Amino acid sequence: MSGAEGGELADVLAPRPVVGRETVFSGAVWDVASERVDLGGDEPVQRDKVVHPGAVGILALDDADRVLLVRQYRHPVRHELWEVPAGLLDEAGEAPQDAAARELAEEADLVAGRYDVLAEWYSSPGGSDEALRVYLARDLRPVPEGERFAREHEEADMVTRWVALDEARDAVLAGRLHNPTLVVAVLAAVAAREQGWATLRPADAPWPAFADRRD
Numbered sequence: 001m002s003g004a005e006g007g008e009l010a011d012v013l014a015p016r017p018v019v020g021r022e023t024v025f026s027g028a029v030w031d032v033a034s035e036r037v038d039l040g041g042d043e044p045v046q047r048d049k050v051v052h053p054g055a056v057g058i059l060a061l062d063d064a065d066r067v068l069l070v071r072q073y074r075h076p077v078r079h080e081l082w083e084v085p086a087g088l089l090d091e092a093g094e095a096p097q098d099a100a101a102r103e104l105a106e107e108a109d110l111v112a113g114r115y116d117v118l119a120e121w122y123s124s125p126g127g128s129d130e131a132l133r134v135y136l137a138r139d140l141r142p143v144p145e146g147e148r149f150a151r152e153h154e155e156a157d158m159v160t161r162w163v164a165l166d167e168a169r170d171a172v173l174a175g176r177l178h179n180p181t182l183v184v185a186v187l188a189a190v191a192a193r194e195q196g197w198a199t200l201r202p203a204d205a206p207w208p209a210f211a212d213r214r215d
Contacts (some may be wrong), residue, residue: 013208019044029053029088030130052123052130054210056100057086057181059118059189060110060137067168067186068108068140071159074179082161082171083179084134084186089210096210097203100135108160109148113139116200119188120209123180131210134185136192136200165189 020036031051036044060068069082087103089096097115104110116136123130163171168186171177177186192199 011209016040023051024048029090030128048127050124050128050130052128054089054096054131055086055181056089056096056103057084057132057134057185058100058104058108058112058137059084059134059185060104060108060112060140061165061189062138062140062162065165066162067165067189068110069161069163069168069182070107071161077178079178081179082177082182084182086134086181095204096133096207097135100137104137105143105148107158109143110137110140111143112137113141115203116197117203117205118192118200119184120207121184122209131207132181132184133207133210134181134188135203136189165193 017038018035019038022034023031024034025032030053032048033051034046034048037047038044062068067084070085071080071082073080085103085107087099087107089099091099094102100115101112104112114137116138118134118136120131120133122128123132165186168177168182169190172183172186177183
Protein backbone atom coordinates (compact mmCIF):
# COMPACT_ATOMS: atom_id res chain seq x y z
CA MET A 1 0.00 0.00 0.00
CA SER A 2 1.43 3.39 -0.96
CA GLY A 3 1.64 6.29 1.46
CA ALA A 4 -1.16 8.06 -0.40
CA GLU A 5 -3.49 5.13 0.25
CA GLY A 6 -2.80 4.61 3.97
CA GLY A 7 -3.56 6.60 7.10
CA GLU A 8 -6.45 8.92 7.76
CA LEU A 9 -8.64 9.73 4.78
CA ALA A 10 -8.24 13.49 4.40
CA ASP A 11 -7.41 16.17 1.85
CA VAL A 12 -3.87 17.54 2.12
CA LEU A 13 -2.69 21.12 1.73
CA ALA A 14 0.01 20.91 -0.98
CA PRO A 15 0.37 24.23 -2.85
CA ARG A 16 2.46 24.43 -6.01
CA PRO A 17 4.65 27.52 -6.61
CA VAL A 18 2.88 30.44 -8.29
CA VAL A 19 5.44 32.23 -10.47
CA GLY A 20 3.12 34.89 -11.88
CA ARG A 21 -0.29 36.34 -11.11
CA GLU A 22 -2.62 38.90 -12.69
CA THR A 23 -6.11 39.98 -11.68
CA VAL A 24 -7.99 39.94 -14.98
CA PHE A 25 -11.41 40.88 -13.56
CA SER A 26 -12.46 42.75 -10.42
CA GLY A 27 -16.09 42.29 -9.45
CA ALA A 28 -18.46 43.45 -6.76
CA VAL A 29 -18.24 40.13 -4.91
CA TRP A 30 -15.35 38.16 -6.42
CA ASP A 31 -12.37 38.61 -8.73
CA VAL A 32 -10.86 36.41 -11.42
CA ALA A 33 -7.11 35.80 -11.24
CA SER A 34 -4.86 34.29 -13.90
CA GLU A 35 -1.88 32.49 -12.38
CA ARG A 36 1.19 30.80 -13.78
CA VAL A 37 1.81 27.68 -11.74
CA ASP A 38 4.88 25.44 -11.58
CA LEU A 39 3.55 21.88 -11.64
CA GLY A 40 6.99 20.37 -12.12
CA GLY A 41 6.99 20.24 -15.91
CA ASP A 42 9.21 22.02 -18.40
CA GLU A 43 7.14 25.24 -18.30
CA PRO A 44 4.66 26.80 -15.88
CA VAL A 45 0.99 26.37 -16.81
CA GLN A 46 -1.75 29.01 -16.75
CA ARG A 47 -4.67 28.46 -14.40
CA ASP A 48 -7.55 30.92 -13.99
CA LYS A 49 -9.60 30.98 -10.80
CA VAL A 50 -12.40 32.86 -9.10
CA VAL A 51 -11.08 34.50 -5.91
CA HIS A 52 -13.98 34.25 -3.47
CA PRO A 53 -14.42 35.46 0.14
CA GLY A 54 -16.02 32.18 1.27
CA ALA A 55 -19.52 31.58 2.59
CA VAL A 56 -21.61 29.92 5.27
CA GLY A 57 -24.98 28.18 5.16
CA ILE A 58 -27.44 27.40 7.94
CA LEU A 59 -29.76 24.41 8.21
CA ALA A 60 -32.32 25.62 10.77
CA LEU A 61 -34.05 22.62 12.37
CA ASP A 62 -37.05 22.99 14.68
CA ASP A 63 -38.37 20.64 17.36
CA ALA A 64 -40.69 18.97 14.84
CA ASP A 65 -37.73 17.90 12.66
CA ARG A 66 -38.54 20.52 10.04
CA VAL A 67 -36.02 22.66 8.17
CA LEU A 68 -36.50 26.28 7.15
CA LEU A 69 -36.07 26.86 3.40
CA VAL A 70 -36.01 30.15 1.50
CA ARG A 71 -36.82 30.58 -2.19
CA GLN A 72 -34.59 33.00 -4.07
CA TYR A 73 -34.17 34.01 -7.72
CA ARG A 74 -30.72 33.11 -9.11
CA HIS A 75 -30.17 34.95 -12.36
CA PRO A 76 -27.29 32.86 -13.81
CA VAL A 77 -29.54 29.77 -13.90
CA ARG A 78 -32.83 31.68 -14.43
CA HIS A 79 -34.52 29.77 -11.62
CA GLU A 80 -36.08 30.46 -8.27
CA LEU A 81 -34.28 27.95 -6.06
CA TRP A 82 -35.19 26.57 -2.67
CA GLU A 83 -32.15 27.13 -0.45
CA VAL A 84 -31.08 27.21 3.16
CA PRO A 85 -30.18 30.66 4.52
CA ALA A 86 -26.61 31.48 3.50
CA GLY A 87 -24.25 34.37 2.96
CA LEU A 88 -20.77 35.58 2.14
CA LEU A 89 -17.88 35.92 4.56
CA ASP A 90 -17.25 39.42 3.29
CA GLU A 91 -17.13 41.39 6.54
CA ALA A 92 -13.56 41.84 7.77
CA GLY A 93 -12.83 40.03 11.02
CA GLU A 94 -16.27 38.42 11.31
CA ALA A 95 -16.14 34.85 12.64
CA PRO A 96 -17.96 32.27 10.48
CA GLN A 97 -20.42 31.44 13.28
CA ASP A 98 -21.24 35.13 13.71
CA ALA A 99 -21.81 35.41 9.96
CA ALA A 100 -24.15 32.42 10.13
CA ALA A 101 -26.13 34.02 12.96
CA ARG A 102 -26.36 37.28 11.02
CA GLU A 103 -27.57 35.56 7.84
CA LEU A 104 -30.14 33.48 9.72
CA ALA A 105 -31.57 36.65 11.27
CA GLU A 106 -31.50 38.62 8.02
CA GLU A 107 -32.93 35.96 5.71
CA ALA A 108 -35.20 33.97 8.02
CA ASP A 109 -35.98 36.28 10.98
CA LEU A 110 -34.66 33.61 13.33
CA VAL A 111 -32.21 33.39 16.23
CA ALA A 112 -30.63 30.05 17.19
CA GLY A 113 -29.56 29.04 20.67
CA ARG A 114 -27.19 26.38 19.39
CA TYR A 115 -24.93 25.99 16.37
CA ASP A 116 -22.95 22.92 15.30
CA VAL A 117 -20.87 22.28 12.19
CA LEU A 118 -22.52 19.88 9.74
CA ALA A 119 -20.15 19.89 6.75
CA GLU A 120 -17.55 21.83 4.76
CA TRP A 121 -16.58 21.78 1.11
CA TYR A 122 -15.17 23.68 -1.86
CA SER A 123 -17.93 24.73 -4.25
CA SER A 124 -15.97 24.25 -7.50
CA PRO A 125 -12.29 23.54 -6.77
CA GLY A 126 -11.35 23.27 -10.43
CA GLY A 127 -12.01 26.96 -10.94
CA SER A 128 -12.72 28.72 -7.63
CA ASP A 129 -11.22 28.95 -4.14
CA GLU A 130 -14.67 29.38 -2.56
CA ALA A 131 -14.86 27.44 0.71
CA LEU A 132 -18.21 26.83 2.42
CA ARG A 133 -19.24 25.67 5.88
CA VAL A 134 -22.81 24.74 6.77
CA TYR A 135 -24.10 24.84 10.34
CA LEU A 136 -26.96 23.04 12.02
CA ALA A 137 -28.95 25.66 13.96
CA ARG A 138 -31.35 24.57 16.70
CA ASP A 139 -33.21 26.03 19.71
CA LEU A 140 -34.86 28.54 17.41
CA ARG A 141 -36.83 31.65 18.26
CA PRO A 142 -38.08 34.55 16.11
CA VAL A 143 -36.36 37.90 15.81
CA PRO A 144 -38.61 40.53 17.45
CA GLU A 145 -40.80 42.29 14.89
CA GLY A 146 -39.21 45.70 15.39
CA GLU A 147 -35.66 44.36 14.98
CA ARG A 148 -36.08 42.54 11.68
CA PHE A 149 -33.80 43.21 8.72
CA ALA A 150 -35.20 45.08 5.70
CA ARG A 151 -34.46 42.77 2.77
CA GLU A 152 -33.81 44.11 -0.74
CA HIS A 153 -32.86 43.07 -4.30
CA GLU A 154 -33.29 39.29 -4.85
CA GLU A 155 -34.03 38.86 -1.16
CA ALA A 156 -36.88 41.38 -1.05
CA ASP A 157 -39.59 38.91 -2.09
CA MET A 158 -38.09 35.73 -0.65
CA VAL A 159 -40.62 33.08 0.30
CA THR A 160 -39.96 30.91 3.37
CA ARG A 161 -41.26 27.40 3.98
CA TRP A 162 -40.92 24.87 6.77
CA VAL A 163 -40.37 21.36 5.36
CA ALA A 164 -39.87 18.02 7.07
CA LEU A 165 -36.20 17.00 6.85
CA ASP A 166 -37.20 13.70 5.25
CA GLU A 167 -39.30 15.53 2.64
CA ALA A 168 -36.33 17.74 1.78
CA ARG A 169 -34.13 14.64 1.49
CA ASP A 170 -36.59 12.98 -0.87
CA ALA A 171 -36.81 16.11 -3.03
CA VAL A 172 -33.02 16.25 -3.29
CA LEU A 173 -32.74 12.59 -4.29
CA ALA A 174 -35.58 12.98 -6.80
CA GLY A 175 -33.69 15.81 -8.53
CA ARG A 176 -36.22 18.51 -7.67
CA LEU A 177 -33.88 20.67 -5.56
CA HIS A 178 -30.56 21.86 -6.97
CA ASN A 179 -28.92 24.44 -4.74
CA PRO A 180 -25.61 22.84 -3.68
CA THR A 181 -25.59 24.24 -0.15
CA LEU A 182 -29.10 22.88 0.43
CA VAL A 183 -28.16 19.50 -1.06
CA VAL A 184 -25.08 19.11 1.14
CA ALA A 185 -26.83 20.45 4.24
CA VAL A 186 -29.88 18.21 3.95
CA LEU A 187 -27.97 15.01 3.19
CA ALA A 188 -25.41 15.76 5.91
CA ALA A 189 -28.19 16.40 8.44
CA VAL A 190 -29.94 13.15 7.58
CA ALA A 191 -26.66 11.23 7.94
CA ALA A 192 -25.85 12.97 11.24
CA ARG A 193 -29.32 12.30 12.61
CA GLU A 194 -28.94 8.59 11.82
CA GLN A 195 -25.87 8.59 14.06
CA GLY A 196 -27.59 10.42 16.89
CA TRP A 197 -25.88 13.71 15.95
CA ALA A 198 -22.58 12.25 17.19
CA THR A 199 -20.76 13.47 14.05
CA LEU A 200 -21.46 17.16 14.72
CA ARG A 201 -18.49 19.40 15.50
CA PRO A 202 -18.42 22.51 17.69
CA ALA A 203 -19.44 25.73 15.99
CA ASP A 204 -15.93 27.15 16.49
CA ALA A 205 -14.12 24.02 15.22
CA PRO A 206 -11.01 24.80 13.14
CA TRP A 207 -11.68 25.35 9.44
CA PRO A 208 -8.33 24.92 7.67
CA ALA A 209 -9.95 24.55 4.24
CA PHE A 210 -11.11 28.17 4.58
CA ALA A 211 -7.95 29.54 6.15
CA ASP A 212 -5.55 27.81 3.74
CA ARG A 213 -7.38 28.17 0.43
CA ARG A 214 -5.16 31.01 -0.79
CA ASP A 215 -1.42 31.30 -1.19
